Amino acid sequence: MFWLPLSVLAAVPLTLASPLAPRWDDFKVKHAWHDVPRNWKCEGPAPAGTTIDLRIALKPHRENALVDALYEVSSPQHAKYGAHLSKAEVAELVAPHPDTHALVNDWLSHHGVPSSSVSTSHNGGWLTVSSVPVSQADALLGASYQVYRHAETNDTLLRTVGYSLPAILHDHINTVAPSTYFGGPRAWRKTSHLTPNGKILPDGDAEIQAEIAALAKAKEASRLPGSLATVPSSCSSTITPSCLRALYNSSTYTPKATSQNVLGIAGYLEEYASHTDLKTFLTKFRSDATAAAFTVVTVNGGLDNQNSPGDEANLDIQYAESISFPTPNIYYSTGGSPPFVEDGNTPTNTNEPYLDWLQFILEQSTIPQTISTSYGDDEQTVPLDYAQSVCTLFAQLGTQGTSVLFSSGDSGVGDGSCLTNDGTNKKQFIPNFPASCPFVTAVGGTTRVNPEVAASLSSGGFSNYFPRPSYQDAQVTSFIKSIGTSFSGLYNTTGRGFPDISAQAENFQIVLSGRTESIDGTSCASPTAAAVISLLNDFRLSEGKPSLGFLNPLLYSTGTAGLNDITSGSNPGCGTTGFTAVAGWDPVTGLGTPDFGKLQAIVA
Template sequence: MSAAKLFLLAGLLATGSYASPVQARTPYAVKDSHFVPSKWRQVAPAPSTHNIDLRIAIKQNSFDDLERHLYEVSDPDHSRYGQHLSELDVKKLVQPADHSLALVHEWLADNGIETGDLSYSAAKDWIKVSLPVGRIESLLDTKYSVYRHEDGSETVRTSEWSLPVHLHEHIDTIQPTNSFFRSTPKAVTLEVNKFGGSYSKDVTYHQDPNVTAICTPRGVTPLCMRTLYETIDYIPQSAGKNKMALANYLGETNNRSDTSLFLQKFRPEAAAAAYSFKFDVINNGSTSQAVVQSRIDIEGDLDVETMLGVGWPTPLTAYAVGGSPPFIPSNGTTTNTNEPYLDWLQHVLAQSDDVLPQVVSTSYDDEEQTVPPSYAKRVCEDLAQLGARGVSVFYASGDSGVGTSGDCITNNGSGAKRFTPEFPSTCPYVTSVGATMDFNPEVVAYHSSGFASGGGFSDLFPRPAYQDKAVKAYLKTLGNRDAAYFNASGRAYPDIAAQGSYFSTVWNGTDTLVSGTSASTPLIAAIIALVNDALIAGGKPTLGFLNPWLYKKGYRAFTDITSGSAAGCSEIGDGKGFPAVEGWDPVTGFGTPKFRDLIHLLGVHGTWNHTGGFS
């Protein structure tokens, strides 16, 4: 805090003219600081007139109780298993104490910001206010700068910020300040090829489906995925109640024409869904159906085509999330809503129970070290709310193995070598998805171009109890291998895996092959949506947050992947990262799903046949 501010504050306190009906003012102190990630560099002072949508996270009143509820309703051995909380139940648990809100409102009012300038999340645990940089710098006693990423994009951030001391315990985080997290679409960074081969001509059901005959490693189709993972003869029965969703960011959207071409070719009975799936627009997100430029919409097309190709006729919602335009000072940019991830999360948490989807697929993440611990913790706690309400949230584990070679260093200023985990996959309240390739057997996905299924251990979140047995067994097999380069006591990921290599995709009207965990994640989400369909039809609750069930019982319904490794960080050890082994591993988790085993394990009884499917 400036000397002038301290002097004025001291004088006002001494005279009593600055007395507060809530609490006496206190001096400012640093609330949070974070090293600037190595891929970013400071290039200029931030324009004082540049607007930022500032989000203030008020301390939630009873998150510990929410977490207890989450684990009880997600534990298959608990009497409350499957008794998911309602929107109102969750809101009551996370809404801030009145005293906390009063203190924050008082502080804002002292800085000329009235309640009429504010907007709130559904539980009032987040406050949003749009302010120019100059005012935010005074409010947080900080200095913003323009930072440039090595890819040329720019943003406005600071490395540390402050609050009055008496507010430290009432505010968890304020963003955008020192977070450099970007929800990057993984498919944009991956190997994308024009299709140059031929698909299997037989796209009808066999009495005895043969994976070898149907599946080809270069051109994985819905027929292949449905055959390999045993959903081929399941007829969904609960499409009116069951729902699935995906999220788009950074201008990505889902092209209906491309999706129609894809479904006509690979799932003709589902073709009409290309024009019937719903967009839910958040903060002016893009739903443009214009001819695409550059590589935009590869991720969006991959996601929607995979989910409809496998999960149809389950209704699909595509969240179109706006915000985070590039900051271009020379163009006189004055507005920059640059935390779109929070826009999405708060929008979904505010949805009523009858609208909320039962599964959500997200193929966007970033290096964990770009995220301040305070921000990561709060985002993760908000994701826990979705799990408590019965939503299965899936995140791609990343496409660079244990890290992009050449970039495997810590973000603490020491420059020490380090495996680089991905967030939000490292959040213990979500399910992280790795990638496989090939058939009979499936192996860890890896391409010589540099794509490798991601996995590892969090540096921010401790290992949750549900992982203890599986992860300890893996660490025992690993011994001291590369022990100095990861946090063995951290939350380990991924949890499960699915095919993620050379997916047949139609993009920009052209047959295209796309690889990555960004393919595996919507595939898993669609399969779990079908599991939920069977559960609903059987009068049972949907899976919701599936990790406690997965690590205790569910792993039995997955095919263990034991060949390959999370290659990456070539400067560390042999560059092969974590190897896949028998049992759980931080490359493919427990492996890939077996649909029939899943629903039988969950107690959905019936018979399979080749004309009527499962009944």
């Protein structure tokens, strides 16, 4: 059985409710920043009457149970492989200690919080305390909530640079949000950018399709081995759906389980996917799929503004649809920006995008079998307690049979000065979160064809928060040994390595407001890989088998044979050349890019 010794998941003896009255003033720091996070400036106290909604993650009674179950149902070698859990079964695994709710309720009651303002979610694993006056939040958490303004975006947040809990509650509470997480529109950066000088196809990819057909015919006649022989050289400078379907060997597969299988795209930061642009894109780049449409689901006040399409949202949905057609696609428009309205009358927007979306999706009766997300942040800017709590929510998705994929990022081994934010100002490679979470599949970037090589923008490295999981220990240890003392001290030799796999990430053709644009980023790679995984889930479901769920134990074992190993290219950053792609796993392209045909045979 696979086992992951995460600190957040390590067995911790719970403090039982004391027969004596607990000391609610015996504060112990839960999390605090050494300095105000970069680019944020304190504007002073919130206006009188401002309230805040607090979310409290409670520690489960059996803290290893969820991860144990995740690896049992995700490891091809285990007898329970594919026996995904129901929502109720997951609830049992994450249920708090029997004393936890009573103790936390006593604490809230001591501070005058009415029981009517407290609600539970995730089957009692999370509490939401609504409309808490800021002064009351300060008292509860030994905090000092203030208004902070971002120097570049001018956005404002209500946050505290540190918070504490009574000592007796540390064994019962994982995290409280919003508190010290200063993530905002620039921090939750899109890992993509428009490339106005990139090559743009004026008349669709008919020429590429014709070239693919000619190459396929030549391959058949000469019996050339391998699917890469059918990828036109023009795909090195211009990526279209035809390029990707040929490159990743999925062009001959037609989905059959379209009444069961769903592909989800998580969107944030007021990024809207345009139905009209999708129709134009498919007419130009996949004419047999023009009937494709997607459903929009709004989360936490998210909108669906069809007059303001976003390059990120359009990229995600256009490539997810064009590769997975006719699989149903859902675009989740998650609210959370602007984060704070200083009117003193309404609760602050919590602006915790992943929590907003995760709490929504985990409450649903049905969840897409594959989900792609193209957003991330520097790991060191995310409070550890918050990152750990969010990571375990991704684990819950995996146990229920959902494959979760994330872009690895666009900054190589790190962007800018790469100095730590713990007060030591030490130079260090900067990993990204949630890509560094061991319960998601992180997707790096490649470019060119015949052969593919690593894209220099592809983020990869080693987590400073999460230990290396056993499913990747052999491959990652081998890589670390192979580079010897290179970059010594710049990365965590025992951390979770990412990315896990990769896909094309440059020169993607998209349609934005009716115009064809060229776009780069691992935002291209994640929906591409997710669409291929969605086809595999379709195949499994059509054969009466369960969906794949959490992918990594499969990918690092039998699944490796279904990936195209990338052995050249690097990801420079932090003033260094970065890591280099090599045979086997590497922190640039992971295990390689998917070959649908080979993976289909493996998962059969």
